[in-house]
Amino acid sequence: MAITEREQRNSHSWIHSLRAAVWLEWQTRGNWTNPWLFTLYILGKPISAALVLVFMYEVVSGGKVNTMILGYLIVGAATWAFVDTVMGEFPRTVLSDREEYAMLKYVYIAPHRFITFLIGRAAPRILMAAVAFTVTLIIGVVFLKIPIHIFSINYLLLTVTMLIGFISLIGFGVAFAGLALVLKRGAWDMSTAISGALYLVTGAIFPITILPGFLKDIALVIPLTYWIELTRRAVLGYSSPGMPSGWAITLFYQIITTILVTTIAIIAYYICEHFARERGQLDRVTGN
């Protein structure tokens, strides 16, 4: 009896862990006592970011607004909500659970891969970002007249590119979590800085054609570039300068770069984890 239960446990453990981590995130981060505040928290940043872009564009274009370019900006900003909301959650989980709750060591020595726990903690944020994504697009259509037609959206392509996009987000996030394990201070700043750099490089707000040569090359090996591009194509129906013309080849690049980056990220994470264990940083409260 005891043995069968133990054996049964072994096979299901990671699903249990993932589910419990999702649940924990839901409990700890959601401000359920005040739904309005919570909605503001989910929507505030992505929508204001999109509106700032639109405003800047209107100033720069001197009022001669091209709705295709507006569409480019809005979809880019809306997609970025995923990156912004989900990616930082990985290092944040490491820092809060280690420094604030002092629980990291106990979670870490549970018999699951710590990555599973991290993914679970970040997962609810995908849902929050999806809400922000949708609302940003709706605002774009209703108030800015960007050319999106509900019936001509390529939902299949959108779903596929999003799912692959989430995998690349997990890749980046896991690598940042690894950094957070070994960096005493500054892990948070570093993930913010890198995410800011990605924002500029991946074509989120302007086409990669205006980047200097080497940055353009970098843009082309980052999966986020293809993800944002494919989301634009699925939603708006037109492609951006500097990107492959067919959606199939773009998707192929997204898949290849996602596999590449995620593999490297997971290896990087394990290297960091190894160092953290070697240096005794897993339960260190740095107090910053």
Add this chain to the structure above:
Amino acid sequence: MTATQLYPGAPAIQTIDVRRVYKSRSGFTFGGQKAGKSVTALDGVSLTIQKGELFGLLGRNGAGKTTLIKILTTLLSPTSGEAYVDGLDVNKYVIPIRKKIAMVSGGEQSGYGILTVREQLWMFAQFYGVTSQAAHKKIDQLLEAVGLGDQANQKVYALSTGMRQRMNLCRALVSDPEILFLDEPTVGLDVEASRIVRDYVRSWMQEKPGRTVLLTTHYMFEADELCDRVAIINHGQIVAQGETDDLKKGLQEHARFQFELSEWAPAFEEELKQSRGVVSAQTMNKKGKVSVQIALENEEYITSAMQTISSAGGHVLTLRRIEPTLEEVFMRLVGNSDEDKAAGEDEV
């Protein structure tokens, strides 16, 4: 898991010449290079703890106890040497080891404050793959056992330190571990709570044969009361290990007795010192009560010592044999330290 069956008769815990050096300079520090100062926390620790043992690890602050526990719980890698938990190398079989172990550190404010006690325990049960139904049953039983039955639905942030600590014990036990690491589990607990924890640990051990506990404590009476065997660690080295009784016997070169006398005369001490078999005699005057402590070559000399007293006109009120305590063993081996004294005397 084939790995778990590789060593059927393996000890619960085994370390061979484990060393751990902490380097204070982090390789990722940007800018100013601080001088690389290093601390040797463990300096060649070899220990074997069999299944079913309740083993105590004693040592002064900074002796290396927590470091050893961290290594055995896969939180920290040893700098050199080998460490095995249930026959599994801590560097290689991390996940199989984690399935068998749990750890509680005393004196810390850990916990996901926003969760209730029950929720937090349930979550950990999930991490170990325990089904929800089994978990809730277990949680009720554990909370009841450590006197937290009424706190089950209270938020963790609203618990007192001692309550948190008891909850932490439950957290460790909810996964039904085979090997339990308790790092100062009763520090900061009130007298009754400490007793509850000690009693529970003991009954937990008896519930299922083969369960093992490695415990660290600064309370010598606690180690004495709970542990089958102890090791004393000093500056990262094991300076003694064995059954507590053996350690005490090893210390006791002479039989020691204490008399309480109705009145005092300087002659008693002098006479006693001349008496046969008496190694030393010392008079003490504490709160108006006079007593004499003597050490004898052999306990048979007690009769002649008593006669010496009465012939000198003394009247013995009480006679007590002084047994050596673990604390004395400890002090003898690791010397004196102000911090330890404070810690050790708190509850004695």
